[in-house]
Amino acid sequence: MRHYDELDDDEQGIVRELADVPWTAPETGDLDDGDVVKFTDYYLVRSR
Template sequence: MTIVRTGPADIDADATVRHYDQLSERARRVVADAANGSEPSVRAPDLSPGDVVRFTDYYVVR
């Protein structure tokens, strides 16, 4: 899976949107790495394709 930045207007109405602080420690680490551009490819058991995470911006898991 990969995490990419997205705009609020591009988020599906039925998407699961979670705040960064709701994630496990591992998921927070991979979202932060993706946000700073160092690791867009992720493996975190609590993230699924289509999930959206609100961090510094919105990020969608693909």
């Protein structure tokens, strides 16, 4: 599990944009498919 404040600026932007929206995230450097991010809730990352 990763906390939102541990993410870099690009990854934080992706999490903010996609929070509560069931979309597949674009690939980023540190977020991998299956990661969990704690933000305003817990989010399971699905990436390409």
